[in-house]
Amino acid sequence: MDSSSLESRFSSILPRIEFVDVQDLYSYNEDLACKYSLIDYRVQEGDRIAIFKLGWQYVKDYVLFEWVPKFPEENLVVFNKFSLPNSTIEIYQFCFISGENNVLGASEPFQFCDRPRHNLSLFSSIPVQKKNICLTDSTLLMNESSLPSVDVDAMDKNKEIARLKDENELLRNTLKVIVMQKQPKNYDPDIQKIKERIFDLQTMVNSQQSQIKELQMQIIQCNEEQKQLQKEKMNLQIACDNLKTKLDNYETNIHSAVDIEIGELESIPPFPFAK
Numbered sequence: 001m002d003s004s005s006l007e008s009r010f011s012s013i014l015p016r017i018e019f020v021d022v023q024d025l026y027s028y029n030e031d032l033a034c035k036y037s038l039i040d041y042r043v044q045e046g047d048r049i050a051i052f053k054l055g056w057q058y059v060k061d062y063v064l065f066e067w068v069p070k071f072p073e074e075n076l077v078v079f080n081k082f083s084l085p086n087s088t089i090e091i092y093q094f095c096f097i098s099g100e101n102n103v104l105g106a107s108e109p110f111q112f113c114d115r116p117r118h119n120l121s122l123f124s125s126i127p128v129q130k131k132n133i134c135l136t137d138s139t140l141l142m143n144e145s146s147l148p149s150v151d152v153d154a155m156d157k158n159k160e161i162a163r164l165k166d167e168n169e170l171l172r173n174t175l176k177v178i179v180m181q182k183q184p185k186n187y188d189p190d191i192q193k194i195k196e197r198i199f200d201l202q203t204m205v206n207s208q209q210s211q212i213k214e215l216q217m218q219i220i221q222c223n224e225e226q227k228q229l230q231k232e233k234m235n236l237q238i239a240c241d242n243l244k245t246k247l248d249n250y251e252t253n254i255h256s257a258v259d260i261e262i263g264e265l266e267s268i269p270p271f272p273f274a275k
Contacts, residue, residue, distance in 0.1 A: 015175060016041035017096035017105030020075075024161050028086045028112040032079040034066075034094055036105070043070050046099025049077050054091040054109050054164065059101045063092065088113050091164065109164040111157065 020035040034049055050065035063085055066077040085092070094107035 015039065015105060019094050019096075019105065019107035022094065022107045023110060024158070024165075025111055025113050025115075026084075027115055028084040029081060029114060031081045032084060034077050034079065036075050036077075036094075036096065038075065041104065043068050043072075044099050045070065048097050050095050050097055051079070051085075051092050052095055054093055059097055059103075062095075062097075065097070068096070085112060086114070091161070093168075108168050109161060111161065 016039050018037050018039060020037055026032050036049065047068040047070075048065045049068055050059075050062035052062055056062075064079065064083050066079055068077060088111065091109045091111055093109050095103055096105040098104050
């Protein structure tokens with residue numbers, strides 16, 4: 001598996017959760033306690049821990065899940081034994097899924113079996129008689145009669161689990177490298193500058209709005225003054241018209257009076273001059 005395929009597979013995973021004390025085998029006849037630790041993460045509404053079959057592709061492919069308590073006394077969820085899968089062939093893993101359906105952590109693979117927890121060891125203790133053991137410098141030989149029968153399938157599964165654990169560890173290390181390479185830049189200083197710029201612009205806008213309101217008041221006042229001046233102009237125009245009318249009447253009366261006086265003078269007989 002090359003690094004490009006690993007990157008494409010885990011580029012969307014944010015390592016915020018680590019699963020603790022994950023065992024190779026769990027009994028489906030007992031409740032399963034899943035422990036986890038948080039890495040710079042606070043549990044949110046909708047977070048859950050799901051059990052997936054190894055090799056899953058979509059979040060909806062979960063086998064079962066339990067909601068993660070928002071304020072737990074300890075970082076632990078318990079899967080009820082009655083809901084656990086009873087397949088002893090499939091290989092599973094825990095995954096922490098956020099409320100936004102992002103994968104925040106994945107566990108090492110494990111399997112289920114029907115044996116109780118204290119019998120989960122692949123090999124039970126083997127009582128061996130001293131007389132049946134022959135020690136050499138490089139080999140410990142056992143009499144076949146003292147060695148109990150071992151389930152070949154269980155041995156193969158144990159090897160498969162070991163191989164998957166190694167692959168999982170490789171994937172974890174690759175994921176850490178990818179995440180470190182893609183660590184987001186700290187934008188806090190830029191955000192602070194933007195906030196300060198927004199504050200300055202808002203202050204400028206408020207000042208301009210105040211100036212606009214002041215200009216609007218001045219325009220209203222000028223309009224009122226203009227109306228008053230127009231009214232005074234109209235009154236003055238009326239007064240001028242009245243004065244002009246009076247002046248015309250006065251001139252007419254003057255001309256009439258002058259004509260009358262001239263007419264009276266023409267009717268007086270000429271004054272006799274001495275010869």
